[in-house]
Amino acid sequence: MRVIFAIMVCKALKAVGKLLKRGSSLPGQIALKLYPNILKKIKMPQYVVAITGSNGKTTTVEMTAHALQAAGKNLIYNKEGSNQIEGVATLILSNCTFFGRVKADILLLESDERYAKHTFKYFTPTHYCITNLCRDQLTRNGHPEWVFDDIKRSIRPGTTLVLNADDPLVSLFAHNEDAPKNEEQPQKTGKNVWFGINRTNTSQEEVTAMYNDFYFCPKCNAKMDFDYVHYSTMGAFSCPKCGYKKHATDYTVTQVDEPADEITIDGQFKIKLAQKGMHNIYNLLAAFALCGQLGLNPQTTADALSGYTLTNGRTLRFALGGRKGVLLTSKHENSVSYDQSLKIAANSGEQCDVLIIVDAISRKYFTGETSWLWDINFNLLNNPNIGEIYLCGTYCSDLALRFEYTDIAQSKIHAYSNIAEGVGKLKSSSKKLFVITCFSDKDKFLVLTD
Amino acid sequence: MIKILHLYNNLLNLYGEYANMVLLKKHLADQNIKVEVITADSAADVRLEDFQFIYIGAGTERKQKLALADLQTRRDDIVHCIESGTNMLLTGNSFEMLGRVIVDADGVEHSGLCCFDFSVTEQSQKRLTGDVTADCAMIPATLVGFVNKCSTIIFGQDSAEPDAKPQAAAIPASAIKSFCTVKRGLGNDNVAPDEGIRYKNLCGTHLTGPLLVKNPLLLDWLVKKLAESSDTKGFVFTPHDYPNENDAYAVTLQKLG
Ligand SMILES: [Zn+2]
Numbered sequence: 001m002r003v004i005f006a007i008m009v010c011k012a013l014k015a016v017g018k019l020l021k022r023g024s025s026l027p028g029q030i031a032l033k034l035y036p037n038i039l040k041k042i043k044m045p046q047y048v049v050a051i052t053g054s055n056g057k058t059t060t061v062e063m064t065a066h067a068l069q070a071a072g073k074n075l076i077y078n079k080e081g082s083n084q085i086e087g088v089a090t091l092i093l094s095n096c097t098f099f100g101r102v103k104a105d106i107l108l109l110e111s112d113e114r115y116a117k118h119t120f121k122y123f124t125p126t127h128y129c130i131t132n133l134c135r136d137q138l139t140r141n142g143h144p145e146w147v148f149d150d151i152k153r154s155i156r157p158g159t160t161l162v163l164n165a166d167d168p169l170v171s172l173f174a175h176n177e178d179a180p181k182n183e184e185q186p187q188k189t190g191k192n193v194w195f196g197i198n199r200t201n202t203s204q205e206e207v208t209a210m211y212n213d214f215y216f217c218p219k220c221n222a223k224m225d226f227d228y229v230h231y232s233t234m235g236a237f238s239c240p241k242c243g244y245k246k247h248a249t250d251y252t253v254t255q256v257d258e259p260a261d262e263i264t265i266d267g268q269f270k271i272k273l274a275q276k277g278m279h280n281i282y283n284l285l286a287a288f289a290l291c292g293q294l295g296l297n298p299q300t301t302a303d304a305l306s307g308y309t310l311t312n313g314r315t316l317r318f319a320l321g322g323r324k325g326v327l328l329t330s331k332h333e334n335s336v337s338y339d340q341s342l343k344i345a346a347n348s349g350e351q352c353d354v355l356i357i358v359d360a361i362s363r364k365y366f367t368g369e370t371s372w373l374w375d376i377n378f379n380l381l382n383n384p385n386i387g388e389i390y391l392c393g394t395y396c397s398d399l400a401l402r403f404e405y406t407d408i409a410q411s412k413i414h415a416y417s418n419i420a421e422g423v424g425k426l427k428s429s430s431k432k433l434f435v436i437t438c439f440s441d442k443d444k445f446l447v448l449t450d
Numbered sequence: 451m452i453k454i455l456h457l458y459n460n461l462l463n464l465y466g467e468y469a470n471m472v473l474l475k476k477h478l479a480d481q482n483i484k485v486e487v488i489t490a491d492s493a494a495d496v497r498l499e500d501f502q503f504i505y506i507g508a509g510t511e512r513k514q515k516l517a518l519a520d521l522q523t524r525r526d527d528i529v530h531c532i533e534s535g536t537n538m539l540l541t542g543n544s545f546e547m548l549g550r551v552i553v554d555a556d557g558v559e560h561s562g563l564c565c566f567d568f569s570v571t572e573q574s575q576k577r578l579t580g581d582v583t584a585d586c587a588m589i590p591a592t593l594v595g596f597v598n599k600c601s602t603i604i605f606g607q608d609s610a611e612p613d614a615k616p617q618a619a620a621i622p623a624s625a626i627k628s629f630c631t632v633k634r635g636l637g638n639d640n641v642a643p644d645e646g647i648r649y650k651n652l653c654g655t656h657l658t659g660p661l662l663v664k665n666p667l668l669l670d671w672l673v674k675k676l677a678e679s680s681d682t683k684g685f686v687f688t689p690h691d692y693p694n695e696n697d698a699y700a701v702t703l704q705k706l707g
Pocket residue numbers: 217218219220221222239240241242243244
């Protein structure tokens with residue numbers, strides 16, 4: 001009875017929320033209060049697929065959902081912002097029968113990397129994809145190894161892990177497949193599935209980011225080698241001492257054709273890219289791997305993902321005075337995300353100006369912490385096609401100070417604490433403009449556009 | 451000429467801490483002082499007593515233990531540097547290595563260098579992060595910064611395990627000053643406002659990230675101190691204008707104030 005009651009309350013609250021046009025995790029929160037173990041009682045579908053990591057969770061979920069829907073699969077999935085247990089409970093309970101059976105064949109979940117350990121106490125994913133781990137939201141997350149420990153606690157025996165083979169920290173999550181199988185607990189470990197990107201024309205020979213968290217091997221502390229690097233510390237790592245290295249991959253991007261914005265997976269499946277940046281190729285590859293594990297025909301997945309434009313609006317086009325521009329939504333407190341955006345602007349091949357806004361560091365909490373600016377490789381903008389660089393918002397002096405320690409001519413740098421004032425100065429030119437800022441600050445710019 | 455050692459720069463380097471050395475180098479150069487910064491992955495690769503300033507940054511809990519194991523082999527040299535008045539700055543959890551013991555979240559005890567009479571206990575349940583404002587004896591202004599840790603530091607013999615063997619060499623708690631007194635944020639034991647340690651010319655603080663970048667007056671203080679302790683004859687500090695540093699500090703102070 002308690003199960004039915006909690007489900008009814010959740011459904012009712014969800015319906016009220018819809019009327020009020022407010023999607024939230026409140027219904028699940030209340031259902032969990034009424035019956036903390038409710039999720040243990042739910043009959044889960046055949047496939048429970050979870051995706052976590054520092055960057056790319058939402059995008060990977062959206063791409064996976066799109067491909068599964070295109071293949072006619074019956075699935076439910078959560079949207080950004082409701083990835084902790086309350087949001088997950090809201091999704092599950094509002095999509096199950098009164099007798100506690102989820103009305104879908106596939107449950108697809110974005111899981112918060114810090115809180116998955118709580119969610120998966122109540123049910124176990126059949127497939128668990130970990131995209132990457134990097135320095136991200138230090139004011140909440142501490143550091144990547146701290147997050148690693150939290151995710152590690154969320155992994156259960158028997159779950160198939162879908163792992164990024166190019167990430168030296170994520171690769172450590174692998175089930176130990178060599179472990180002797182225990183008769184009583186045959187599922188002590190589980191299957192590992194690996195995805196990665198082969199060497200491409202644009203691969204670097206070494207880590208070029210401002211820091212290398214894998215300068216030393218995370219297993220034995222010897223100096224790590226990188227055969228090639230895609231960005232940050234993603235690539236073919238190998239330890240000469242203990243042999244820890246990039247695992248052979250089951251799903252592989254075998255070619256990246258940058259001018260054509262096209263990739264080839266496993267030597268035959270061609271996919272057109274609607275979003276630029278190596279990080280988006282990883283998201284796409286993770287989605288491709290998951291769909292493969294769920295039994296989709298790879299050609300069907302490739303067709304569905306080819307040219308697919310994300311609806312989450314990370315890349316926005318705008319007009320400002322006589323200018324056309326692109327806003328690249330990046331994450332404050334996340335130097336990897338910034339580096340990727342800076343590369344897109346620097347490698348655009350067009351003459352352009354750049355505007356960077358750091359006004360509110362987070363939209364969720366207050367902090368004045370700016371150390372992450374020093375982890376960003378702003379020197380990427382030291383490129384002939386980059387013209388003027390505008391730095392706006394409360395922390396424009398921190399940005400300007402950071403730019404003093406790049407090779408970029410100081411005459412190109414213009415700082416304005418008042419965003420409207422800075423943007424006003426930009427209107428007179430007709431050159432292309434790239435805007436790099438966070439969710440927390442992007443609307444402050446967009447209201448000033450035409 | 452000032453010789454600076456940035457020890458464990460590849461191992462202990464959380465969140466932009468390299469910038470401390472970048473700005474220190476620039477400011478010393480602006481005072482016409484020649485400076486050489488040496489980096490080392492192991493204390494065994496250098497002679498600690500050759501340097502006028504030693505800097506060690508913050509690391510993850512695991513990496514701090516690796517550095518500690520390495521530094522154990524140079525324990526006597528570290529003690530000598532501290533007692534002979536070498537200027538040292540240890541940020542984040544790196545100064546924890548100087549205590550008696552670090553008990554990690556699994557309860558494993560890692561022997562410290564026993565330079566100072568304090569003990570460290572880590573936990574894995576809650577990350578302790580937050581903005582800090584503090585009073586600091588070295589500067590006539592509020593110090594700003596950020597703490598990112600999981601440990602509690604307790605001073606005095608009581609903190610040692612009852613059956614631990616006596617370690618007379620450690621400098622007693624009564625001789626250790628705090629680095630600063632927090633007005634906002636967490637101190638050593640996460641209750642009282644005392645934060646970090648100061649003894650002779652050694653400063654240890656849990657403030658991480660580019661501390662010297664965020665606090666222009668602390669950088670000035672260090673520059674003067676290093677200049678005076680160098681072989682530069684008749685040093686006179688020449689004020690320079692660093693508008694971006696000063697404005698960035700003012701904004702942070704106003705936001706945290
Ligand atoms: Zn190794």
